[in-house]
Amino acid sequence: MTRQESVAEAAAEGGGALPGATAGLPQGSPRTPATPDPVKALMHRHRELCERAVDPLEIAAGLEAHGVTDRAAAQYRHRDVFALAEEMYARVPRGDDDSDDGPHPGTAARAHAVPEVAARWALFVLLPGAVCAAVVAGLGVVSGGARLGVVVGGVVAVAVALWIALREGPLRVARRPAPATRAWVCWLLAYALLGDALLTSALAGGPDEAGELWRPATAALLALAFAVAPAAWCAHLFAVRAGARLRTSRGLDEFAASARPLLLGVVTLFLAALGALLAAAHALLGAAPDGTSALTGAWALGALLLLARLLGVYGFTRAPALLLAAAGACEVTALCLVFAGRLPGCEAAAVPVTAAVDAFGPGAVPTAVCGAAALVLLIHAARTLALASAHAGPGDAP
Structure with a gap:
């Protein structure tokens, strides 16, 4: 007897279907005529x-995505959606592939997918950091007009390296981000590099010349470039562990309860790695323009970018786009308030930003803005990435 036949027989002995029950029947609606086999109708x-589906968990995740809950599964005399999915999977005709001679081909392909993928992207995620380090080293040995050429070429080279690192592997998104979202990400990274210098100069009454703006926080940007590698490995760890827990869970609530601590652990691991990279870059290059102030903003920005990318990997793009735009707009607003405070009668506009910078340094603005956006995204991710439907489905997992 095959595995599917035994599951179907067990479901039948346990009363696998309740005549007359209909999934998704609205409360208070008239009773429909009795159905001989409502599971078959489902x-x-x-x-x-x-x-x-290559295993029952994919059916369970798909049912959850269509609004079938454990309470709805009880209409079919099953304890939860997973048990209902096992019966549905067992009753699907599959020919000779489901014999006892071996597992389903799709299951074997999925079991061997992780090492094959890792072999392709493991080195690519190191490219952004390596290229950025080469650019920083190049800036240290050139002067004059050659610096502008190194900067322009370096920006293009880092962008290409980042594109290569993100086009495959755990950080690859199925749908390309909107142009507005990519523009806000570029602004956030540009502010991490030059924003603190501009804010400091503006509060001092400047900038009077272009040289006052060229005090880049190279340590912060270098650490963010190298952080692409731990971000990819953390996303890979989350995908593998979440898939394993989905296969062993016996209910949607059980999986959600195990997925949320996993997500928090992965984010904490990335923040620890990013903090170590920032500390190493600061010790090697120093941080501009105000000590470690720029590093705290880069740390918050790294958390925001990781959560936005992680949600995008699983198809949740709306919330990341809104939060990235909100963070960028807040940074623009902070700069505008400082310049608006110079107008007659508008001195009060710059008071909040001035007080924050005086107390915590110029990095207080990106730290507060990106930190708040990252916290909102973390709460959103803890809810959406705890859904089984976010992790199942052929080709959806990174």
């Missing part, structure tokens, strides 16, 4: 999901 409505 399978017909989700025929494509059942046919392409």
Whole structure:
């Protein structure tokens, strides 16, 4: 007897279907005529999901995505959606591939997918940091007009390296970000490099010349470039561990309860790695323009970018786009308030920014802005990435 037949027989002995029950029946609606096999009707409505599934967990995740909860599964005399999915998976005709001679081909392909993917992107994620380090080293040995050429060439080279690192592996997104989202990300990175110098100069009454703006926080940007590697490995760890827990969970609530601590642990691990990179870059290059102030802003920005990318990997792009735009707009607003405070009668506009910078340094603005946005995204990710439907489905996992 095959595994699927035994599961189906067990479901039948336990009363696998409740005649007359209909999934998704609105409360208070008239009773429909009795259905001989409501599970079969449910399978017909989700025929494509059942046919392409390589294991029951994919059916369970798909049912959850369509609004079938454990309470709805009880209408079919199953304790939860996972048990209902096992019966549906067992009743799908699959030919000779489901014999006892071996596992389903799709399951074997999935089991071997992780090391093959890792072999391709493991080195690519190191490119942004390596290229950025080469650019920083080049700036240290040139002067005059040659510096401008190194800066322009370095920006292009780092952008290409970042594109290569993100086009494959755990940080690859299925849908390309909107141009506005990419523009805000570029602004956030530009502010991390030059924003603190501009803010400090503006509060001092400047800038009077372009040289006052060229005090880049190279240590912060270098650490962020190298942080692409730990971000990819943390995303890979989250995908592997979440998939394993999804396969061993016996209910949607059980999986959600195990996925949230996993997400928090992965984010904490990345923040620790980013903090170590920032400390090493600061010790090697120093941070401009105000000691470690620029590093705290880069630390918060790194958390924001990781969470935004991680949500995008699983198809949740709306919230990251809104929060990235909000963070960038707040940084623009802070600069505008400082310049607006120079107008007659508008001195009060610059008071909040001035007080924050006097107390905590110029890095207080990106730290507060990016930190608040990252916290909101973390709460959102703890809710959405704890859904089984976010992790199942062929090709969805990174």
